[in-house]
Amino acid sequence: MSLQRMSRRCNMGWTRGMRWATIPLGRQLRDLPHRNWRRPMLRELMDSLARGRWGFEWRYWRRKTPWDTNITPPEVMAFVGEHPPGRALDLGCGTGTNAITLALHGWEVTAVDFAPRAIRAARRKARAAGVEIDFRVADVTDMRILSGPYDYALDIGCLLALKGEGRIKYASGLARLVGPAGWYMLYAWLPRHWRGASWGISPQEVESLMGSQFSKIRQVIGEERGHPSAWYWFQRR
């Protein structure tokens, strides 16, 4: 190769490198080749941020919490009407509506949520209602701080936010905490997309998570604002 051609090559490389370095990072990422691997990675990242602790904390902070209705569902009211009070555990209790209902019906309640803002609101609501509840800022995928046995565990909308390994840890913690013949009631969306992330769990997966330690007593498939969801009633073997 002639000296002239070599120098032209080097110059081109240098110019390209310099030009690349002056392009803003956002554009560099956008222009990277192999978009096919970047898109799913970003989607995965956004998805886990939305479902993580600070994603929920952010929603409580912005009051973008459509689930926070201050109404205890009829399924829970029916359970309370049919069972004598004992020890209850509310998993992903949010601002404590259902924990407070249980406490008002004589249950001794522990309620767990990983969003500090939700637990602060729950404590305020419990004080106003005149009930004592053991509220904990904790992750349902690591419930070693709790000790059973509980007679009733309730999950409205929490398991559906977990993924893979988290679900397995949740199920094993739950099996440790719920006493023999104790109840576990779950409300969960079936798999769907919501606000840029994937949520929900299929009845088959619920069964395979819980089936070895709990007997499924009942399951009702319904819908919430046009999307399928389900209630499950399990009893500890």
Ligand SMILES: C[S@@+](CC[C@H](N)C(=O)[O-])C[C@H]1O[C@@H](n2cnc3c(N)ncnc32)[C@H](O)[C@@H]1O
């Ligand atoms: C859809 S909201 C339902 C709240 C409440 N159960 C209700 O019915 O109002 C789900 C709640 O689960 C909590 N959550 C989600 N993942 C959690 C986790 N890994 N550990 C503890 N809480 C979690 C969220 O912070 C949120 O408060």
